[in-house]
Amino acid sequence: MRGAALTLCLAAFAILAFAGNSLIARAALADGAIEAGAFSAIRLAAGALVLLPFLGRRPSMKDAPGAISLAVYVAGFSLAYLSLGAATGALILFACVQATIIAIGYARGETLSLLGWSGIALAMGGLITLLSPGGESVAVGAAVLMAIAGIAWGAYTVIGRSGGDPAGSTARNFLLAAPVVLPMLLLDSGLPSWHGAMLAVVAGAVTSGMGYVIWYKVTPRLSLATVASVQLATPVVAAIGGVFLLSESASWQLIAGGGLIVGGIILTILKPAQSAD
Numbered sequence: 001m002r003g004a005a006l007t008l009c010l011a012a013f014a015i016l017a018f019a020g021n022s023l024i025a026r027a028a029l030a031d032g033a034i035e036a037g038a039f040s041a042i043r044l045a046a047g048a049l050v051l052l053p054f055l056g057r058r059p060s061m062k063d064a065p066g067a068i069s070l071a072v073y074v075a076g077f078s079l080a081y082l083s084l085g086a087a088t089g090a091l092i093l094f095a096c097v098q099a100t101i102i103a104i105g106y107a108r109g110e111t112l113s114l115l116g117w118s119g120i121a122l123a124m125g126g127l128i129t130l131l132s133p134g135g136e137s138v139a140v141g142a143a144v145l146m147a148i149a150g151i152a153w154g155a156y157t158v159i160g161r162s163g164g165d166p167a168g169s170t171a172r173n174f175l176l177a178a179p180v181v182l183p184m185l186l187l188d189s190g191l192p193s194w195h196g197a198m199l200a201v202v203a204g205a206v207t208s209g210m211g212y213v214i215w216y217k218v219t220p221r222l223s224l225a226t227v228a229s230v231q232l233a234t235p236v237v238a239a240i241g242g243v244f245l246l247s248e249s250a251s252w253q254l255i256a257g258g259g260l261i262v263g264g265i266i267l268t269i270l271k272p273a274q275s276a277d
Contacts, residue, residue: 010218011230017211019090019237023245024203025078026086034196036078037184042197044074044181046204048174051213056168059176066169067176069156075181076149083142085248087239092143094235095127096150097157098228104158105224116225116268123232123264129257157219157227166216174209229268232261 028034034042059067081089102120112120160169192200219227236258242248 007218007221010214014211014215015233017207018234019241020207021203022086022090022238023241024199025081028196028199029081034192034200035188036082037188038192039200040074040078040181040184042200043204044174044178046201047209048178050205050209051171051174054167055171056165059172063172063176066156066159066173069152070173071177071180072152073149076145080142080146083139086242086246089146090235090238091127092146093150094231096147097154097231100151100154101224101228110224112225119229119264119267123229123261126257126260129253160216161219167213170212170216226268229265233265236261
């Protein structure tokens, strides 16, 4: 019971960090305080620096899949948030994350019980509710970029789940991914403001670097289906944060969709415990 409570607390912290990434990126990029290239580069560099003491060993080709997935995620994420709202971006991102993780799980032979399927269906119903007509219009190009980021994050999550040493793996991934996004600086038209640079540092060092270490520690304790569903809480947290911190509009979709997502998560978390009886 104590182990389950610890897992729940760590997962909750990771979800807050993921939502924080969306809120920070939207606040920095939408106001023009920093552009996508600089935000991506500073974010990854800050994460690499704060995690450097945990590096463990020198990066090698074994770390390349995680590093490339991380770089693609960060690049797509930053470019998409030039246009998308915090909540909408998080919704598209984690819908694609969930689809990717579940697809990989099937390819590896993982199966779902009726309870697990019900939880995923309920959570996806929540996403559909949140994206139902009446919200903001979504730019297709930005949505595609966020979908690519979601696929990359799903792959990154699975890679981290199967590896050991979460702090060391995350540190090596950040260190290798930082130079990969440097060409994005050519897309920027000017230098970032101090405010924008500081937001990128916080996103890299705190909500990304430390948040990902914790997520890497949590994911081996959960099935891939549960990992996928738990992350669906992020759009709800991001939407609430967008309302109170970024003055984004609230709607009935947020309340109804959020309730469905949380209910779906509970069902998928209960599934492993029932299977063990």
